[in-house]
Amino acid sequence: MINRIYEPTAGQIYIDGVEVQSLKASELRRHIGYVIQQTGLFPHMRVTDNIAVVPKLLKWDKQRVAARVNELLELVGLPPEKYARRYPAQLSGGEQQRVGLARALAAEPPTMLMDEPFGALDAITRGRLQEELARIHRQFSQTILFVTHDIEEAVRLADRIVIMRDGRIVQVAPPLDIVTRPADPFVSDLVGAHDVLRRLSLMPVAAAIEPLANGAALDAPSVSSHAYLRDALSMLVDSGLPRIVVLDEDGHPAGTLSMDSIQQAAAPPQVAAPEPAPAER
Amino acid sequence: MDLSYLREHFDVVWELSVAHMRISISALLIALPIAIVLSVIGIWLRPVRQPVLWSVGFLYTIPSLAMLAFLIPSQGLGLRPTLILLVMYAQVFLVRNIITGLRGVDAATLEAARGIGMTQAQVMVRVWFPIALPVILAGVRIALVTIIGLAVLGGWVTAGGLGELLFQGISTDNPAKVLAGLIAIVALALLADLSVRLLGSLTAVARARRAAARG
Numbered sequence: 385m386i387n388r389i390y391e392p393t394a395g396q397i398y399i400d401g402v403e404v405q406s407l408k409a410s411e412l413r414r415h416i417g418y419v420i421q422q423t424g425l426f427p428h429m430r431v432t433d434n435i436a437v438v439p440k441l442l443k444w445d446k447q448r449v450a451a452r453v454n455e456l457l458e459l460v461g462l463p464p465e466k467y468a469r470r471y472p473a474q475l476s477g478g479e480q481q482r483v484g485l486a487r488a489l490a491a492e493p494p495t496m497l498m499d500e501p502f503g504a505l506d507a508i509t510r511g512r513l514q515e516e517l518a519r520i521h522r523q524f525s526q527t528i529l530f531v532t533h534d535i536e537e538a539v540r541l542a543d544r545i546v547i548m549r550d551g552r553i554v555q556v557a558p559p560l561d562i563v564t565r566p567a568d569p570f571v572s573d574l575v576g577a578h579d580v581l582r583r584l585s586l587m588p589v590a591a592a593i594e595p596l597a598n599g600a601a602l603d604a605p606s607v608s609s610h611a612y613l614r615d616a617l618s619m620l621v622d623s624g625l626p627r628i629v630v631l632d633e634d635g636h637p638a639g640t641l642s643m644d645s646i647q648q649a650a651a652p653p654q655v656a657a658p659e660p661a662p663a664e665r
Numbered sequence: 666m667d668l669s670y671l672r673e674h675f676d677v678v679w680e681l682s683v684a685h686m687r688i689s690i691s692a693l694l695i696a697l698p699i700a701i702v703l704s705v706i707g708i709w710l711r712p713v714r715q716p717v718l719w720s721v722g723f724l725y726t727i728p729s730l731a732m733l734a735f736l737i738p739s740q741g742l743g744l745r746p747t748l749i750l751l752v753m754y755a756q757v758f759l760v761r762n763i764i765t766g767l768r769g770v771d772a773a774t775l776e777a778a779r780g781i782g783m784t785q786a787q788v789m790v791r792v793w794f795p796i797a798l799p800v801i802l803a804g805v806r807i808a809l810v811t812i813i814g815l816a817v818l819g820g821w822v823t824a825g826g827l828g829e830l831l832f833q834g835i836s837t838d839n840p841a842k843v844l845a846g847l848i849a850i851v852a853l854a855l856l857a858d859l860s861v862r863l864l865g866s867l868t869a870v871a872r873a874r875r876a877a878a879r880g
Contacts, residue, residue, distance in 0.1 A: 389780055414782030424777025427796050428869035438781050473877035487781065497780075 386529065387413045397560035399495055414441055417488030417496035417526070421503045423480045425472040431457070431483050432468045438491045458485040458501075461516060478509035486515070489524075496528045502537065514540055535575050539563070539586045547571055554586060560591055580650050592616075592649035593630050595638040606631045613649065616641050638660055670841035671848060678830070682849045685826035688744070688819055689812045689857070690863050692751035696808065699752065700759030714764065721756040729754060733818050749820040754815055755808040762804025766797030798868045806861040813854045817846075827853075 385393050386399070388409040397404045404412055425434050432453050439449045452602060457464040460482040472480055481501060488496055502510040518541055521528060532538050538545050538632050539559040547555045547562065555567035563586045566572040576582035606629040607616045620628050632638040671678060676841040703721070707714040729750060736746035770793055779785075794801070820828020827846045834842030865871060 387780060389776065410779075410782045410784045410787075412782075413780060416782075418777065418780035419778060420773060420780070422771070422773035424771075424773040424775075424780070426778070426792055426796075427771075428775060428873050437783075441782055441787070471873040471876050473873060632685075 385562055386495075387416045387418060395446070403588055410441075414438055414491060415493050415554050417479075417491075417493040418500075419488045419496070419498040419501040421500040423429055423472070423484040425480055425483055425487070427472050429471075430468070431462070431470050431472070431475070433578070434472065434483055435486045435490050442491055442540050444491075452490060453486075456489060459489070459520065460486045461487075476509075477580060478513065481513060482516075485513075485520075485575065489520070492524075494526055495582060498528060498530045500533065503533070510537075517541065536586065539575075560587060563587055564591075564649075578652075580652075581614055584617055584646070584650055585612050587613045588647060589613055589616050589630055589641065592641055592645040594627075594642060594645045596639055604628045604640075607641070609633070613641075613646055615662065620646070667841040667844060670741055670839070671845040675846070678827075678845050678849050681825070681827050681830055681846075682853060685813070685816055685819075685850070686853060687826075688747060688826050689751070689809065689816050689853075692748050692812050692816070693755065693805070693809050695748065696752040696755040696812075697805070700756055700763055703756070703760050704763035704767065708767050710768055717760065718764070719745055721760045724753050725757040729818060730821075733822065737822065742822045742823060742824075744819075744824045746822055747816065747824040750818065751812045751815055757810065758804045758808040759801075761806070762807075763797070763801050763849060766795060766800030766823065768805075769800060770796045797830055799865055799870050802861055802865040802868070806865075809857045809861060810854050812856055813850065 386397055386404065388404060393406075399416075426437070429437075435453045435456055438450050439452055444452070446452060454464045454469070460576060462479060462482055467475070467479070467483075470481065475483065484501065488498075502513050505513065514537060517528075521541075529539075530541060533581050539562070542559055545555075545557060545559055545562050546553055547567075549570055555562060557565070557567075562571065563577060563583055565577050566575060566577050572578065589607055590607050592613055593609070604625050604627060605619055605623045608617055609630050609632050616628065616630075620643065627640040627642040630639045630641055642647050707717040732753070733746060733750050736749055737853035740746040740749060774796065775788060775793060778788045783791065816824075816826050817831055819826045820821055820830070820832045827850050830842055830846030830849070834840065834844075834846060
């Protein structure tokens with residue numbers, strides 16, 4: 385509905401203060417990146433031409449299009465000299481979705497819609513593409529609306545998660561809040577919040593980090609601040625030490641983790657009581 | 666086999682072959698846009714799709730000679746009734762294959778095309794028809810070969826073409842003349858078949874397929 389593939393029956397949708405209904409559908413869509421699960425690549429066009437579709441629709445000049453295509457292929461990890469002239473049928477599922485992503489990014493859209501883009505990929509490929517999407521997002525910080533059924537994917541990638549059930553929004557919150565303060569039993573079930581290990585696997589290390597104490601043993605095993613608590617816990621148990629070190633992005637110690645701090649972070653979630661059933665008449 | 670007529674009057678056979686091809690290709694060029702319009706209507710308007718397919722199928726079941734005879738009172742003799750006949754009989758192959766071809770295009774591909782900002786016309790011209798083209802060309806090939814065969818009837822209503830040789834040969838009891846016409850028609854049909862196949866191998870989809878087969 386945001387890109388008007390479906391038209392709303394009521395209500396309005398605004399992007400940056402502009403009502404989407406006020407624009408021509410095709411114009412609107414050219415400024416919204418669009419990625420779908422089945423990739424929807426054009427089988428009769430080479431990779432280059434697939435990626436160049438939107439810039440060409442926007443009437444960019446040839447050189448700019450060519451430069452942009454090369455830049456994008458590098459960005460999504462497909463060396464142009466190897467992939468540019470291939471057809472979609474000559475690519476693996478993961479490579480196809482990389483091209484799909486490049487095509488969506490082509491005209492530098494400020495907004496992107498991604499409908500289960502990695503749903504059809506194997507776990508390893510999915511993980512890799514998630515990482516790259518996160519990297520691309522850090523680099524360009526577009527607004528991405530990402531639809532998924534995979535709660536771990538949502539927690540890994542999202543700044544904000546909207547949980548929907550039967551067409552209604554149940555909870556809108558940052559990933560950590562979803563895990564630690566699920567809005568109702570449905571959300572709690574969805575994220576498996578009652579299982580402490582599962583909860584930890586969805587919580588970033590940052591949720592349990594303690595400030596660096598003076599004289600802390602910095603030679604203890606270390607974990608990246610992007611990791612999840614479950615991995616950190618297993619490292620902590622493995623090490624047999626009271627605390628392990630958390631490293632920030634530049635590899636500098638940022639704090640420590642201890643059994644206590646993990647235990648505190650993993651305190652049972654506060655599930656909001658279900659709404660009382662309406663009294664029967 | 667008595668090839669004397671073909672040898673001695675090759676110029677006549679050649680001239681009539683050229684005329685025959687001109688009639689056939691004109692008929693195809695008239696038939697194609699009509700078939701495209703019918704097919705697109707059939708694709709967009711679900712309820713009329715079957716009726717469209719039935720109608721063009723029904724037209725084809727009417728004996729062609731009877732149809733031509735039926736056209737003469739209103740259309741007269743010559744090129745007109747012949748072209749009308751050929752255009753009518755080509756529809757079944759064209760419409761059937763255009764509809765099949767267009768329906769065979771992956772819905773996700775079309776959604777993506779719309780989703781990234783192509784207008785309906787751009788989707789049609791850049792994505793939908795190009796991907797369906799091999800199937801459409803298969804229909805064109807059968808339609809053209811059928812047209813070339815049927816165009817012989819033009820000789821019966823003074824439209825020209827190789828039919829003249831056949832009808833003259835029969836009425837003057839000249840088997841060599843009939844044989845010459847027959848050979849020319851078969852040659853034209855084979856040539857047409859080959860040309861459209863060649864055209865098909867030049868399409869983007871065929872190129873993509875060959876590339877994929879190479880790995």
